[in-house]
Amino acid sequence: MSLTRTTQITVGAGGSALPLGARTSIATVCLSGTLGDKLDAIAYAGFDGVEIFEPDLIAAPGRPAELARATADRGLSIDLYQPFRDLDSQDPDRFRRNLIRLERKFSVMDDLGCDLLLVCSSPLASAACDDGLLTEQLATAAQLAAARGKRLAYEALAWGHHVNDYRHAAAIVAAVDNPALGTCLDSFHILSRGADPSGIADLPGDSIFFLQLADAPRMAMDLLQWSRHHRCLPGQGNFDLVSFTDHVLAAGYRGPWSLEVFSDVFRHADPVRTASDAHRSLRYLAELVGAGHPESSETAVSQGVGASGEERRPVTGGVVSIRVAAGPTSAPQLGEVLGPLGFDLSGVDSSTGLQLYRDAELAVVVDPTVGTVWTSPGAPTDMPTIAQIGLRSAEPGAWAARAAKFDVPVASIAAPGPSSRPEAAVEVVRLDVTDSLAIDLRPALSAGSWQRHFDLVPREPAAVASLYTGVDHIGIGMGPADWEAAMLLLRSVFGMSVEEGLDVPDAVGTMRSQALTSATESGEPIRLVASLVPSRLDGHGPLRRRGGLTHAAFACDDIVATARACRSRGLITLPIPENYYDDLRARFDLGADRIDALRRYDILYDADEIGGEFFHFFTPTIADDLFFEVVCRRGGYRGYGEVNSPVRVAAALAFDA
């Protein structure tokens, strides 16, 4: 693992980032490295406090009192010491020894200057299995705690043997009725089981001692495995943490919002990057929670962002341009494909060498100077990559405000000024989707502004008629180390929503595919399909995948007419096997004529349960990576023809062979 700080992050300004003045906290187990590394990263990211994860303390060279000083020196409070496992037991002798263990941990907490201990419900078969015994044992522990000036936050583990539901834990706490005993509410343990969180709002607020937040992708797997390996930060998974947190606030809880995320990814990621994303994730959650709370929406407004969800998200008119970093070897190949697709070379920027390909509305800008080089066993090769996506925006300033709010580095911001030409009134932002996931807010090269940048090649009017209604979606690859951070960025700054993910197996591997969408003024959403490339078998460098990965899909109204037009311009469509059409005929009630038309133009087909239909064809891959797709949606089809993806990959391999 690199110790280099990959991202330089501006720490948020002072004052609470959360509603109702709540404090931010994070468990040390969320991060990689030594305890010192973790505390540095947590402080640097702007957190107010930490939960000390006991194994981190045990493995650290510093004594608890030294840790207390180190934490205070960094401006952090110690909000919780955790976990204390398997307290209760059917075996009285075991319980007696557990109390001795508890007393010893109280001594550690004395030195730490921390008064709150997390006590988990026991997953052991030997746990106290009736409420009476459990209440009695927790009451004993609470008395011990009170005598030592400590408090116990009892948490229902999702896989607890007797207690695995927050309502059960709360009932035991109520029965004990000792102010030294309360509950800890952990979103994972509650939402992973599908428990209804609305009951939280009815709990006495002062009985909720602590709030732990974690998101997770929906996975069909054992709860413990899911919890220990695949948690993620709020805004990176599929849990409804907004409602969850709303219920906790409604109960009257005013303590820290603390993150407890066990993640195999974060365990070997740069702790500074993880901690910064973690703090960002709490601010993202706070913004959404705030929308429903009049008190807290003031906070949101004071940060320059409106309270309602609609106002908060800068509305765009969709994708207007794509910039491809092609490099000198791929740029000519791109031109050979873009021309037949209907994008003529319309200008070259004399200062930068950028090549502008355009149809009436859309621009593809090819950069022949900068490509992504990957080194194969043979010679280095240029790999064309979609480096930027141009989005039309009526209020580009709002993008900058959002980027600032979430401490996302912005390369530069060009404010629209009085010198803007009329066509620049529609400003455009560029989302850089390559390595750094930074945001570049310089005006993009849009159809409305390219005259300023390019020496235009005049075209015949007929040629300017667009074949496409817009960009249907953009496909990009990401590595495991970037996946979570990208999801949070796209959701927080760009207001995108995630769909359920999908695993797609094909001839070169299994790829996790995750669609994200964002509403636009035109009604047609911006769609991004992120693909998780499981490992970089080629070592460091750009993500690539044999058969192609990165792509731009253009939308049209008549797939056959569009394919015919492209063919007449010389396009070679990716050849689709005859066997595919035999199978289509077996699977669908499509007439022979229709199938024949599809076959003639190498068009693939899908249909959904509600009668929606999807038609698409592909170009061969360029430099073994980038390809273009033309799609046509009918009847509200919402997918991406994923079922055809293995066919495309195999066809691309066969074409390249």
Next chain:
Amino acid sequence: MSLTRTTQITVGAGGSALPLGARTSIATVCLSGTLGDKLDAIAYAGFDGVEIFEPDLIAAPGRPAELARATADRGLSIDLYQPFRDLDSQDPDRFRRNLIRLERKFSVMDDLGCDLLLVCSSPLASAACDDGLLTEQLATAAQLAAARGKRLAYEALAWGHHVNDYRHAAAIVAAVDNPALGTCLDSFHILSRGADPSGIADLPGDSIFFLQLADAPRMAMDLLQWSRHHRCLPGQGNFDLVSFTDHVLAAGYRGPWSLEVFSDVFRHADPVRTASDAHRSLRYLAELVGAGHPESSETAVSQGVGASGEERRPVTGGVVSIRVAAGPTSAPQLGEVLGPLGFDLSGVDSSTGLQLYRDAELAVVVDPTVGTVWTSPGAPTDMPTIAQIGLRSAEPGAWAARAAKFDVPVASIAAPGPSSRPEAAVEVVRLDVTDSLAIDLRPALSAGSWQRHFDLVPREPAAVASLYTGVDHIGIGMGPADWEAAMLLLRSVFGMSVEEGLDVPDAVGTMRSQALTSATESGEPIRLVASLVPSRLDGHGPLRRRGGLTHAAFACDDIVATARACRSRGLITLPIPENYYDDLRARFDLGADRIDALRRYDILYDADEIGGEFFHFFTPTIADDLFFEVVCRRGGYRGYGEVNSPVRVAAALAFDA
């Protein structure tokens, strides 16, 4: 993915490799690449036949008749076409359309020249949900099949809606009573549910149309996800495939043994390597199955290997030497640690430069010329790696025979001849555990033979007394691409057994740890702990892990005395935090004196449920990778102190900082 064939494999000699003359087969879905790549690899590995996985056919450019020719040209039969999903339905109209789909697939099979179709039980809620309707619909399908000269192999998917158990599927097949309908038995679907496979032996042999074999690691997860992503080859997982296959043979099944392995790893691995391992896995299984079948043991004997499990595994006297590829920068550091550990520099091989460190019985050979270089952001660095393990063997020829049996490349074999010196009567083999997993059968540099290779440095007699009773275990890292192949190699050729795997989270990531053991003459097993390093964050090159990964652990009878002796020789033990001992005191009933002795010598402790105890201390890591460990086992403790592993890693990070 590289298309380079990483392993050159000698294809097995003619004749069936399986008992009872059974044929070997494999589903195309097991491999990556185009259908052509897959068939090439399957033929090259020596299989007799294939299952054609329909999506592979659909995505292939060749028509079914061409595929039939291509398959025949490679000497392969097409044993099965699969899968046909969702045949039965509560909706009569849907069932009618499914029959049309079935007829179309029969036409494809006509062209393929294949008469057997796999029909899966349906996972849909709309599936036929009573046995009467299901029997009726399968009877109709069987009549259609018979009329077309086809047969249907009905398989109970583990997640089938109405039928998910092989006994239920067999009962339906019996009720239909049509010779065109039989069952397909898939070990994954049966064993993943924990179903008792002994009932298979009671099925009519001629009703079992097909046998699909897959192993899998034990995982607590959703059956479908487990099945689709984590199957592996026989001998790579935790299923008891020997009993399973025994039951199938007992029923009278004499058809192909076919592999159907859905694996995310194999989906992006070299298909030639996977296919060769696949064929090897069937031969490994056949050897174990054969042990229980007098008929088939003849096959085993004719291959030069005895029928009983005991005879088959070459017995060794344990580990006698370790060769460390250190390179010029790490070699001196190794010497600085080995000396205090009790291994004196006892000789240098004048021709190779190899350095021999030895105590009375054990040898550590340091190669200062060959190291594993990894390139950090700064300068290239030597990384010391355990390159070979020397095993004492009374019959080294048997190792060579087993390597040959499983087509494992052997670098060279030195037969013990009349010129052998007396001390060489104990021959030694070397297991190369680095990149290629090849086996090197040249005599290793053992305590008994080093005089031939080294100019010995005379030592004082006192210094020759050994501190250690032997090598307790060796720890090595493997990447995901090598893991399955290594498991199969270690189990088949070296006769090792796997324990349950374990996930160990620590300060630099989560690591899968898998112990393998092998019995020896002395009773103390050879133990190997393989660690799966999840991704090569440093790109290509050797696997490494901050805090150390590769290690050799020496066994002793008195941990405190050994630590004291090493200290007196100048050893710096890896400093263990005070906090660790505070926690030990809280967790265990260890007296203050005992804990104090542990603390003084940086000894870590573990105990198991049955009173077994484990004591161990560590050296700091050398060049951020290799370390040594000294361990003491008491009372039958079988683990490796995994609970202390995060403490060691954090301590190593702190020591290096």
